[in-house]
Amino acid sequence: MIALLALGLAVSLSGAVGILRMPDVYLRIQCSSKTVTLGAMPVLLALVVAKGPVTSYGGRALIVAALLLVMNPVATHALARAAYSVGIPMWPGAVVDQAAATASGAEPPPGDAGSGRAAATGGAGADGTTEDRGR
Amino acid sequence: MIAAIGVACLVEILIAGLLLVRVGLGPTVCDRIVALNTLSTQVTLAVLLFAAFADRSIYLDVAIWLASFSYLATIVWSRYLERGLL
Numbered sequence: 083m084i085a086l087l088a089l090g091l092a093v094s095l096s097g098a099v100g101i102l103r104m105p106d107v108y109l110r111i112q113c114s115s116k117t118v119t120l121g122a123m124p125v126l127l128a129l130v131v132a133k134g135p136v137t138s139y140g141g142r143a144l145i146v147a148a149l150l151l152v153m154n155p156v157a158t159h160a161l162a163r164a165a166y167s168v169g170i171p172m173w174p175g176a177v178v179d180q181a182a183a184t185a186s187g188a189e190p191p192p193g194d195a196g197s198g199r200a201a202a203t204g205g206a207g208a209d210g211t212t213e214d215r216g217r
Numbered sequence: 218m219i220a221a222i223g224v225a226c227l228v229e230i231l232i233a234g235l236l237l238v239r240v241g242l243g244p245t246v247c248d249r250i251v252a253l254n255t256l257s258t259q260v261t262l263a264v265l266l267f268a269a270f271a272d273r274s275i276y277l278d279v280a281i282w283l284a285s286f287s288y289l290a291t292i293v294w295s296r297y298l299e300r301g302l303l
Binding site: 099122158 | 218221222225228229231232235236238239245247248250251252254255258259261262265266268269274277280281284285288291292294295296298299
């Protein structure tokens with residue numbers, strides 16, 4: 083249990099230092115998701131091991147672990163997509179931008195079908211009106 | 218074992234302080250949102266560990282609330298940044 087706790091805290095601490103020191107939004111998003119997956123899960127597992135899985139502590143730690151595992155990739159992906167579409171520049175040392183070809187072309191396909199207004203505001207945002215929103 | 222849980226809670230609070238620095242000086246809004254997202258996860262863990270440390274099971278509901286609703290803020294912010302007020 084001490085080993086699980088130490089592993090989770092070490093990964094969380096390194097993720098926090100990475101969020102402080104990384105030069106770019108996208109690299110910081112990577113550090114954030116690593117922190118949740120490998121930093122929070124061992125701590126919750128340590129709590130389950132220490133208290134037992136059917137006690138109130140262990141059971142709620144398992145619920146929190148399931149919630150984090152489901153919600154964190156969704157939130158991280160949405161945030162990365164928003165950061166890219168707002169136009170936050172990458173770190174100058176980045177070597178490849180594979181989404182540049184699709185983003186500079188036509189409209190990005192909206193997730194919900196038949197929402198012309200969402201596509202219209204997205205088109206207006208691509209012209210640079212969303213530039214000052216990200217600052 | 219209780220001492221280890223208390224120390225872990227203190228380390229989580231230290232991590233939350235480190236992330237608050239990034240919330241303060243992040244150059245763009247997305248930096249702040251990333252730091253806040255991670256901060257909510259670490260605060261959830263800190264509340265869980267403190268509940269186990271102080272042996273108060275009423276604090277566990279705070280942790281479940283934080284884990285359930287903190288991601289709503291990230292999703293709503295990213296949707297606003299991407300599509301505007303809609």
